[in-house]
Amino acid sequence: MLKRFQDISLIDVILFLIRVAIIVLVVWGTVATIIKNPYDASTWIDTIISGIAQGSLYALIAIGYTLVYGVLFMINFAHGEFFMSGILTAAVFLAVPMSESGFLDAHPIIGLLLIAAVAIIVSVAIALLTERVAYRPLRKAPRLVPLITAIGASFFWQYFFRGLYGSEVKPFPQIAVLAGKTTIAGVDILKNQIVVIIAAILMLVGLYIFVMKTTTGKSIRAVAEDKDVAALMGIDVDKTVSITFAMGSAMAGIAGVLYALVFRQVHFFMGFIPGLKAFTAAVLGGIGSIPGAAIGGFFLGMFESVGPGLFFEGLGVPAPHQLKDVIAFTMLVLVLIFRPQGIVGERLAEKKA
Amino acid sequence: METKMSLQLKDAIQQGLISGLVVLALSVIGLVALFGERDLIAGVFTLGQVFLYAVPAAMAFSLAGKLKAGKQSQALLFGLVVGVVTALPLILLVILATSVDIRQYLVNVSPALIDHLTYNQGVVVGSLMLIVVMGLLGVVAAGLQLLPNHIKRGILSGLIWTLGIGLFSEILSSRIRDFFGAAVIQYIFKSKALVAWVAGLIFILVTSLTIWQQQRKSHKTETARILTTEQQKKLQWAKFGGGAVLLLVLPLLLGTYLSEVMNNVGIYILMGMGLNIVVGFAGLLDLGYVAFFAIGAYTMAILTTQGQLGISNLTFWTALPICVLAAVSAGVMLGIPVLRMRGDYLAIVTLGFGEIIRILALSDLLKPYIGGAQGVLQIPKPSIGSLSLIKPEQLYYVILGGVLLATFVSWRLRDSRLGRQWMAMREDEDVAEAMGINLVNTKLLAFAIGAGFSGLSGAIFASKLTSIFPHSFDLLKSIYVLCLIIVGGIGSLPGVVVGALVLIGLPELLREFAEYRMLMYGALLIVMMLAKPEGFWPSAVMRRELHAHQDEASPETAGSD
Numbered sequence: 001m002l003k004r005f006q007d008i009s010l011i012d013v014i015l016f017l018i019r020v021a022i023i024v025l026v027v028w029g030t031v032a033t034i035i036k037n038p039y040d041a042s043t044w045i046d047t048i049i050s051g052i053a054q055g056s057l058y059a060l061i062a063i064g065y066t067l068v069y070g071v072l073f074m075i076n077f078a079h080g081e082f083f084m085s086g087i088l089t090a091a092v093f094l095a096v097p098m099s100e101s102g103f104l105d106a107h108p109i110i111g112l113l114l115i116a117a118v119a120i121i122v123s124v125a126i127a128l129l130t131e132r133v134a135y136r137p138l139r140k141a142p143r144l145v146p147l148i149t150a151i152g153a154s155f156f157w158q159y160f161f162r163g164l165y166g167s168e169v170k171p172f173p174q175i176a177v178l179a180g181k182t183t184i185a186g187v188d189i190l191k192n193q194i195v196v197i198i199a200a201i202l203m204l205v206g207l208y209i210f211v212m213k214t215t216t217g218k219s220i221r222a223v224a225e226d227k228d229v230a231a232l233m234g235i236d237v238d239k240t241v242s243i244t245f246a247m248g249s250a251m252a253g254i255a256g257v258l259y260a261l262v263f264r265q266v267h268f269f270m271g272f273i274p275g276l277k278a279f280t281a282a283v284l285g286g287i288g289s290i291p292g293a294a295i296g297g298f299f300l301g302m303f304e305s306v307g308p309g310l311f312f313e314g315l316g317v318p319a320p321h322q323l324k325d326v327i328a329f330t331m332l333v334l335v336l337i338f339r340p341q342g343i344v345g346e347r348l349a350e351k352k353a
Numbered sequence: 354m355e356t357k358m359s360l361q362l363k364d365a366i367q368q369g370l371i372s373g374l375v376v377l378a379l380s381v382i383g384l385v386a387l388f389g390e391r392d393l394i395a396g397v398f399t400l401g402q403v404f405l406y407a408v409p410a411a412m413a414f415s416l417a418g419k420l421k422a423g424k425q426s427q428a429l430l431f432g433l434v435v436g437v438v439t440a441l442p443l444i445l446l447v448i449l450a451t452s453v454d455i456r457q458y459l460v461n462v463s464p465a466l467i468d469h470l471t472y473n474q475g476v477v478v479g480s481l482m483l484i485v486v487m488g489l490l491g492v493v494a495a496g497l498q499l500l501p502n503h504i505k506r507g508i509l510s511g512l513i514w515t516l517g518i519g520l521f522s523e524i525l526s527s528r529i530r531d532f533f534g535a536a537v538i539q540y541i542f543k544s545k546a547l548v549a550w551v552a553g554l555i556f557i558l559v560t561s562l563t564i565w566q567q568q569r570k571s572h573k574t575e576t577a578r579i580l581t582t583e584q585q586k587k588l589q590w591a592k593f594g595g596g597a598v599l600l601l602v603l604p605l606l607l608g609t610y611l612s613e614v615m616n617n618v619g620i621y622i623l624m625g626m627g628l629n630i631v632v633g634f635a636g637l638l639d640l641g642y643v644a645f646f647a648i649g650a651y652t653m654a655i656l657t658t659q660g661q662l663g664i665s666n667l668t669f670w671t672a673l674p675i676c677v678l679a680a681v682s683a684g685v686m687l688g689i690p691v692l693r694m695r696g697d698y699l700a701i702v703t704l705g706f707g708e709i710i711r712i713l714a715l716s717d718l719l720k721p722y723i724g725g726a727q728g729v730l731q732i733p734k735p736s737i738g739s740l741s742l743i744k745p746e747q748l749y750y751v752i753l754g755g756v757l758l759a760t761f762v763s764w765r766l767r768d769s770r771l772g773r774q775w776m777a778m779r780e781d782e783d784v785a786e787a788m789g790i791n792l793v794n795t796k797l798l799a800f801a802i803g804a805g806f807s808g809l810s811g812a813i814f815a816s817k818l819t820s821i822f823p824h825s826f827d828l829l830k831s832i833y834v835l836c837l838i839i840v841g842g843i844g845s846l847p848g849v850v851v852g853a854l855v856l857i858g859l860p861e862l863l864r865e866f867a868e869y870r871m872l873m874y875g876a877l878l879i880v881m882m883l884a885k886p887e888g889f890w891p892s893a894v895m896r897r898e899l900h901a902h903q904d905e906a907s908p909e910t911a912g913s914d
Contacts, residue, residue, distance in 0.1 A: 011689060092458050138883070141886070144638055145882050149878060152877070155871045155872070155875035163381075163383050163872065276708075322712070323713075326713065336705075337690050337691065
């Protein structure tokens with residue numbers, strides 16, 4: 001008994017030391033940066049706004065992880081590929097030809113809506129196909145099995161779309177109306193970023209209302225609560241799971257369009273890293289919770305954008321922006337280790353599945 | 354009666370559509386056209402045609418197999434339907450591609466693809482030919498199902514052997530040339546493919562052999578198979594000795610190129626053995642496994658390099674234990690924080706660790722020590738005395754030694770107390786803990802030993818390549834290793850070897866595959882999990898467990914329907 005107690009306390013001590021070390025590093029870096037003061041105020045504001053824009057993309061993608069985790073308790077590793085497939089297809093078939101013909105600049109709203117529609121349709125189709133073929137037959141299998149098929153699906157779709165559209169990075173056209181900056185309340189903001197932030201917030205609020213107020217939303221919540229009882233209440237579980245996948249991937253499809261607006265390039269590998277980071281965001285906010293995914297997304301975007309300048313600059317790290325991804329992944333690791341329930345979520349117990 | 358017929362016909366159309374869409378997908382991503390250039394049987398059959406015909410043939414074959422006895426006359430009809438329906442999406446593609454410039458969107462819809470699909474006959478004649486060929490193919494494949502079992506099996510293995518030998522013609526011909534001289538080659542092979550009559554000969558030979566063997570098996574009673582314990586033991590030793598001799602002389606038989614391939618396979622077997630302990634025995638899904646490989650490789654690199662980054666002049670052999678030690682301690686260090694995590698969360702955290710290590714290796718932060726994106730160069734190859742092991746045939750023995758060591762350790766660990774603790778933990782952590790298993794030590798040992806094998810593998814890798822770069826250590830490598838142990842069979846030691854040979858060895862021999870490797874791996878992971886979750890060479894425990902699970906699950910699913 002005593003021995004077991006000692007083992008656990010040793011681990012606790014180590015974990016505690018890791019915690020302290022990280023806090024010390026972050027505080028030290030921040031204080032040193034503030035003393036050094038390498039950037040002026042407008043740089044910081046730009047960084048913060050681009051962090052919010054980035055965060056709203058993460059939030060949109062994270063919704064997909066959270067919804068699917070909510071109903072199936074599985075990490076849909078292929079979600080980043082749903083995000084990629086829609087916008088890549090829309091870019092190849094619509095955005096580039098429309099931009100070359102001048103249609104996109106003449107009618108930007110119709111053009112963007114068309115692009116978004118195609119992106120959503122393709123993303124949803126890929127998601128439903130994946131769910132039907134790779135996930136549904138394995139719903140009763142041990143938990144690692146669907147995770148492995150999800151990893152397989154992720155790589156399959158990446159290289160499928162690479163074969164389809166080629167491996168090069170494709171430029172996404174800049175829309176004339178959205179070029180340049182505008183001033184809101186005395187702050188210069190890129191117009192693209194305003195569109196992204198507003199669209200993301202609208203989508204998130206809309207989704208939240210949908211899940212909370214409609215019958216379909218209610219059945220999704222019921223299935224998330226308990227599949228068997230939901231089935232007894234007359235809910236078609238398979239259909240509800242499909243709807244959940246469709247909603248998550250529709251959000252991913254929109255996120256793809258917004259991503260392309262900001263970064264102005266698309267390629268077959270673009271879904272992987274944003275997918276991982278959005279998963280981080282979902283976990284950070286508390287996986288299974290929709291507001292959690294939104295909050296986690298904005299948090300992560302902020303940290304990633306501000307972090308390198310704020311923490312690493314002060315520590316004297318050369319080229320701190322190379323380590324942007326390290327911040328995201330470190331946060332993922334730390335959150336999973338120290339606070340797996342996330343910021344707002346209750347912890348979804350392992351045993352529930 | 355009538356309704357059943359129409360239902361089945363609908364099934365046939367549905368199967369045909371699925372197979373048509375699959376073949377369409379294979380065509381538009383470029384597999385059919387790319388491998389249309391690669392002959393299996395000279396002038397007769399290409400690898401691209403395998404991609405074209407395999408799916409509808411399999412669909413027709415399996416559909417015909419589902420028909421009840423007495424209804425077999427329908428089989429041919431259904432085969433025909435599957436074949437013809439398969440052709441329709443392809444014909445649509447041909448028409449679309451010849452009327453619109455579709456290639457600016459879909460890069461792989463090339464004129465070559467259209468030529469392959471239409472047999473170089475133009476759109477109209479070619480499309481008709483495609484329908485006829487696909488229809489015939491469906492009929493033949495479905496008809497095959499009507500034959501007696503042993504003949505069916507004979508023809509199938511005949512086909513597989515013939516196409517397999519055709520696929521590896523290039524390698525085989527170079528080996529035969531080395532041993533029997535160039536004169537023989539021209540009769541058997543023509544420009545990297547089998548000559549038609551040789552292919553026919555192989556087909557007939559294998560088919561009749563298999564049929565003969567099947568018949569003999571069915572006639573034979575079991576009495577002939579019983580051996581005394583003494584005899585069994587002798588047989589085992591003979592097999593063991595034969596295997597050992599084969600392993601020792603393998604590089605002489607294989608030649609330089611194939612030895613190099615074997616070395617790559619060996620590196621992966623080593624990694625696979627390690628991951629097999631972590632995932633297969635202990636049930637901890639580790640997606641950042643490549644991190645330990647990287648640590649082993651970088652340790653070897655900076656300890657032995659002759660370049661600027663070197664910190665000592667150790668030889669390969671003295672540096673090797675240090676590399677393993679470094680990887681083991683990294684395994685423990687990464688293991689401690691994740692001790693409390695389970696299942697998929699653990700997978701994601703380890704993935705995060707792996708990515709952090711890779712980004713750090715690339716960053717300017719560590720550049721003064723490990724070279725950043727430029728990597729570490731001028732790593733010496735291992736040497737024995739004054740003999741430097743430069744050729745792949747010589748390095749083979751170093752890797753073989755490592756593989757044998759890892760296999761032996763895994764084998765002994767599997768049946769040890771620790772091995773049983775791992776497996777208990779894999780089944781249920783809480784119960785295992787209640788049974789008095791110290792989870793902390795057990796988990797850390799799994800991480801440490803797994804990391805050690807991976808570090809060993811990385812160290813050999815660094816000194817085999819003589820230079821290393823951060824991009825050799827990306828996530829894909831972890832996925833490769835995961836794939837190979839899953840394909841071979843999770844927790845199975847021969848499975849690791851089989852998996853590495855199939856997943857690492859085959860693609861090395863089919864260099865054109867490179868672009869499609871990850872596509873195949875992804876599809877393979879899904880298909881394996883759906884159809885054969887225990888792998889090709891399952892461990893006894895896994896086989897029992899997964900089938901027990903199926904037995905449990907099936908009444909449940911039947912109940913819910």
